[in-house]
Amino acid sequence: MNKLVPVPDAIARLPWGLYALLTGIACFGGVVLYSAAGGHLMPWAGMQLARFAVFLVMAEVIGRVPHQLIRAGAFPLYGAILIALILVELIGGVAGGSQRWINLGFMQLQPSEFMKVAVVLAVARFYSILPIAQTRTFTAIWPALALIGFPALLVLVQPDLGTALMISMGGVTVMFLAGLPLRLFVGTGLAGVAIVPITFSFLHEYQRNRILIFLDPESDPLGAGYHISQSKIAIGSGGLFGKGFLNGTQSHLDYLPEGHTDFVFATMAEEWGMLGGVGLIAALFILLRWGMRVAQQTEDRFARLVAAGLTTTIFLYVAINLMMVMGLAPVVGIPLPFMSYGGSSMLTVMLCIGIIRNIDRNRETLGDRWR
Amino acid sequence: MKLFGPNNTVMSLIFGKKTVTEASQSFTFGRRAFFLGGAQLAVGGLLATRMGWIAIAENEKYELLSESNRVNLTITPPRRGWIVDRKGLPLASNRTNFRVDIIPDRLQDRDRVIAELSKLLKLDPNDVDRINEDLDKAAGFQPVQVADDLSYEEYAALSVRLSEFPGVAPAQGFSRFYPAGPSVGHLIGYVGAASAEDYQKTKDPLLITPGYKTGKQGLERSLDKLLTGKPGARRVEVTAHGRIVRDLATRPDTPGRSVKLTIDAGLQEFAGRRLGEQSGSIVVMDCLTGDILTSTSMPSFDPNSFSDGISHLEWQMLSENDHVPLRNKTLAGLYPPGSTVKPMVALSFLEAGLDPDESTICTGGLRVGNRVFHCHSRRGHGTVNMHRAIEQSCDIYFYYFAQKIGMDVIAAMARRLGLGQKFDLPFPNQSYGTVPDPAWKLKKYKEEWQPYDTVNATIGQGFMLVNPTQMCVMAARLATGLDLNPHFLADGKRHEGTPLGIPLEHLTVIRNAMKDVVNGGGTGRAARVDIPNVLLAGKTGTAQVRNISSAERAGGVRGNAGLPFKLRDHALFQGFAPYDNPRYAISCILEHGGHINRMQDSPGIVGDCITFLYDPAKAMEKLAGYEKVWGGTPQERLEKQLNEFRIAKGLAAAPPDNAANASNAATPANDGEPEAPDPDQARESADAGAPADVEEPREAPSSAHPASAPAVAPLPLPEAQ
Structure with a gap:
């Protein structure tokens, strides 16, 4: 297998292996953005790589802060971001549109992005202070559901279905790992499946259409199905080896919408083909495997829940985005980490990596201090 | 908070009875984390497979779609x-x-x-x-x-x-x-x-x-x-x-x-201009080959303005005009041929064995059944033989001998000479007319043929209908005795006619008589051409479009000039030149021409067209003089007409109005015509509205004007079966 495959011990000794992997993925992203801009560094590739450099340093810094800071900061951070979310909702209401960010002057802060991290930290923190004996009581459930549900609802009304979904799933994953009875999850899942047809019958005509078009995008190639159709054409026409660097026609002739952000994978696949696509997926899953290994090797309750939860968050980015561009999920606007142009998502993912890295660094010394 | 107590049954149903310890929880975490990792990997595998499906299995389809996007x-x-x-x-x-x-x-x-x-x-x-x-x-x-x-x-x-x-x-x-x-x-x-x-x-x-x-x-x-x-x-x-x-x-x-026609562009344009203000048609045919040299129907529209997309107003003007500029009269116009069929009828008499010198006496009328049929000459022509009957267009001669000889002989000759014949011509709308005979009448009207039907047919009235092209074919076949057919396309082949089997001496009788129609003391003297060694042979015709009641006849038939346009007689002429070695055959029909205006009557027009074929400069010089009177070339008159129409409709507000006034003021050449045309034009257009064609049942049956304006600019012209 690949040289970069991190043997857990080797990772511990050689964090550079991880960074080489990240840099590799980010550079590949830069190359794709370079092509998407028609063979120019500006406006996307250069900016993206510069951001990556900054965020990589930031991740390393986070990796080196005392672990206690993260543990103690979990709830305050969650609270602060929740307030920001409410603020956004208020400002957005005033502005009369679906505004999702607060303009800080030097950058636009999108609180829902950070909530993906904060919700994992908060729920993990909750279970780390919950007495083990109460794991199978309601006390173990409702506070966690509140922690997840409140921000998810706020994001949902923005409306941002994708992010709301990611926040919920990140939090629920932590609940799952915390040891809540399996039957709860299975039962809820079955109930959900049962509810789908009932819900469908209650939907508005246009909402139903949207779902039907997702199931068969070719039925409306110029309307709502346009994104998915064009994305599939880009990926499909790439074939095994792709059309070659800078030779993508779907992206360069503007047939592929959002070719540098949400649909960057299609831009990449058109020029690099199936080999590029599978290579990228493999690289991203090596990263995920590293995250899960860290979680499994950590004894500390909070730390391992956080590591696994944040890894799942990264996984959700990758999975939802790729399913979307390949026509397996509706278009919900989730970017592909390291590849899609944009600061917020990269910042979030690098935050996750920094925190997992911090756990990885400290797991030897972390005792399981149940409180 | 009893509900959450450890012994509550609901609790145990939901959460199970297992007690959780630190070790068991750690074990659970390990298992579930492993499961989660596995699930992630499975999703990764699914994504890779999906990509393979799109990019490899369906590659061809998507490559095609991508190309059709791009190109x-x-x-x-x-x-x-x-x-x-x-x-x-x-x-x-x-x-x-x-x-x-x-x-x-x-x-x-x-x-x-x-x-x-x-x-x-x-x-x-x-x-x-x-x-x-x-x-x-x-x-x-x-x-x-x-x-x-x-x-x-x-x-x-x-x-x-x-x-x-x-x-x-x-x-x-x-x-x-x-x-x-x-x-x-x-x-x-x-x-x-x-x-x-x-x-x-x-x-x-x-x-x-x-x-x-x-x-x-x-x-x-x-x-x-x-x-x-x-x-x-x-x-x-x-x-x-x-x-x-x-x-x-x-x-x-x-x-x-490129398609080469048999048309002579110069003659075509001359003929069109020579028709002047008449609603008429001219067809000229080459007697050696059947080539159509001219097929003109006037007034017409300017095809250039149709090609550019015609304006609503211009269309309206054309479709309301009682001179039917939207109908191709040469092929789609049907007319009673009038006296122009007399040479043909005479030829059938000869064929039936009538001696050309046998004569009858014309007293101006002949009783057929219980009705008196009149000759156009009320005083009568006296003793009339075949030559004189054609020359003077005596009706009584034909009434008399036709009754003796019978309609079937005449109808057979009419068909041999091309009347009622369908020609394979490259035009979408054609009408073929009728050659009536007893069998036809029985089939069509379920009535027996009557002697007066024969009488009517011999002078080209009654059921008989022809189009101008057929009339020209008749002239050409009379001239040559050959089975000539009209051609419009010059395909490089020489279409010589085969003899119709008509004895030369019969033809000579007819030709000589037709020569004297024009050059002797006959009815067509106005057609005489002033070209050395070229004598035009021809036959005039007048076709009534109304019944003249006996009361009216007694009180004196009103002159055509006093009648409304639609009730005037058609003026016809057919002929060929030179009479002794026919080269060109010609037919000319003026709808409601009425023989009112000598300058614009059919013999004169035919004479000038034949003159043009031999001496174009001379004919053009004469035409230029005429056109000064008429107010310019057809193109110029069409434009002027459109302006007047616009003013009459009150459609053109200030600017074109002014322009028209200005142009009127600027051209004192128009002084000859009083300012009457404007109201006249307006009234006539209004008169000739929807019921225009109702008065003319003999013409192409479905030739009603499209009453409404065209949907898109070029709409099919009135069609005829």
Whole structure:
């Protein structure tokens, strides 16, 4: 297998292996953005790589802060971001549109992005202070559901279905790992499946259409199905080896919408083909495997829940985005980490990596201090 | 909070009875984390598989879709083949033009754009009418022409401001050009953009290509396949927004084939102009080959203005005119042939064995059954033999002998000479007329043939109907005794007729009599031509379109001049020249000509046309004199008429009104005509509204005018069976 495959011990000794992997993925992203801009560094590739450099340093810094800071900061951070979310909702209401960010002057802060991290930290923190004996009581459930549900609802009304979904799933994953009875999850899942047809019958005509078009995008190639159709054409026409660097026609002739952000994978696949696509997926899953290994090797309750939860968050980015561009999920606007142009998502993912890295660094010394 | 107590049954149902310890929880975490990792990996595998499916298994399909996204095929309309006359002079050609179209789908703020365009391109209100009308009718994909034949300056001025006019598309192309204008209108027809129905039928993308014109009438329509070439194509790479990135490949168009006609362009135009203000037709045929040298129907429309997209107003004017400028009279007009059939009837008498010297006495009337049939000469012609009967057009001679000999003989000869015959001619709308005989009448009316039917038929009245082309064929066959057939296309072959089996001495009797109609003391002296060694032989004709009651006859038949236009007699003439060695055959029919105006009567017109064939300069000189009186060439008169019509309709507000007044004031040449024409014109147009053709049941049965305005500019002309 690949040289970069991190043997857990080797990772511990050689964090550079991880960074080489990240840099590799980010550079590949830069190359794709370079092509998407028609063979120019500006406006996307250069900016993206510069951001990556900054965020990589930031991740390393986070990796080196005392672990206690993260543990103690979990709830305050969650609270602060929740307030920001409410603020956004208020400002957005005033502005009369679906505004999702607060303009800080030097950058636009999108609180829902950070909530993906904060919700994992908060729920993990909750279970780390919950007495083990109460794991199978309601006390173990409702506070966690509140922690997840409140921000998810706020994001949902923005409306941002994708992010709301990611926040919920990140939090629920932590609940799952915390040891809540399996039957709860299975039962809820079955109930959900049962509810789908009932819900469908209650939907508005246009909402139903949207779902039907997702199931068969070719039925409306110029309307709502346009994104998915064009994305599939880009990926499909790439074939095994792709059309070659800078030779993508779907992206360069503007047939592929959002070719540098949400649909960057299609831009990449058109020029690099199936080999590029599978290579990228493999690289991203090596990263995920590293995250899960860290979680499994950590004894500390909070730390391992956080590591696994944040890894799942990264996984959700990758999975939802790729399913979307390949026509397996509706278009919900989730970017592909390291590849899609944009600061917020990269910042979030690098935050996750920094925190997992911090756990990885400290797991030897972390005792399981149940409180 | 009892509900949450450890012993609650609900609790145990939901959460199970297991007690959780630190070790068991750690174990659970390990297991579940492992499961989670596995699930993630499974999703990864699913994604990779999905990608493989799209990129490998369905690669071909998506590659095709990607190509059809990227490559746009632009069709360039093929240049249309020319139509040339027998000497190679163009009757229909192409000229480069600068054009502006509107693509209805992309048009925004229509009123503003059209207002700006009409300012920029100096469109007159007429054009604006038509554009708005076309835009209302147009399907979104079909470009609507704004203006044609722009000067380069106008074209450039528009091109630089293009960004202000979304949906406006300037283009360079070819437009059809008819140098002879109205005089070839019915013969050549015209072209126009393909209709939406045509496109729905074939889905041929060429049909909706801007600048592509298809034949709509006349030869343009029937020869459309030959004249249309193969379109050129331009493969370009385009962005999703339609911007062209680069050319990939270009294939030039293959122009359509040129078609050579048997028509003599000079004579065609002369004949058209010579018809003057009459509603009439002239057909000239080559007696050696059957080539049609001229097929003129006037008044006509200007095919150039049809090709540009005719205005509503011009269409309305043409369709309301009682001179039916929208009907091709040479093929679709049916008329009682009147006395022009007398030579043919006489020939049938000879065939039946009648001695040409046998005579009867004309007293001005003959009782047939219980009715007296009159001769046109009320005093009578006295003793009349065959020669004199033709020369003087004596009706009584024919009444008398026809009753003896019988209709079947006459009808057989009429058919041999081409009356009622269907000719295979490249025109969409033709009417073939009727040669009546007892069998026909029985079948059609379930009535027995009566002696008065025979009497009527011998003087070309009653059931007998011909079109001008058939009449010309009759003249040619009378002249040569050969089975000549009309041809419009010069296909390089020589179409010599086969003998009809008519004895030469019979023909000689007829020819000599017809010579004396013109050159002796006959009825057609006005047709005499002043060319050495060329004597025109001919026969005049007058066809009544109304019944003259006995009361009226007693009180004196009203002269044609006193009758309304629609009740006047048709004036006809058929003949050939030179009489002793026939070279040209000619027919001329003036609808409601009434023999009122000698300058514009059929014999004079025929004489001048024959003169033109031998001495064009002389004929033109004479015509120039006439046209001064008539107010210019047909083209000029058509334009003037349109202006007057506009004023009469009150449609043209100040500007064209002023222009018309100004032009009237500026041309004192018009002083000869009082200012009457305007109200006259208006009244006549109004009179000749919808019921116009009802009074003429003998003509093409379904020739009713299209009462409403045309849907798109070129609408089929009135059709006849």
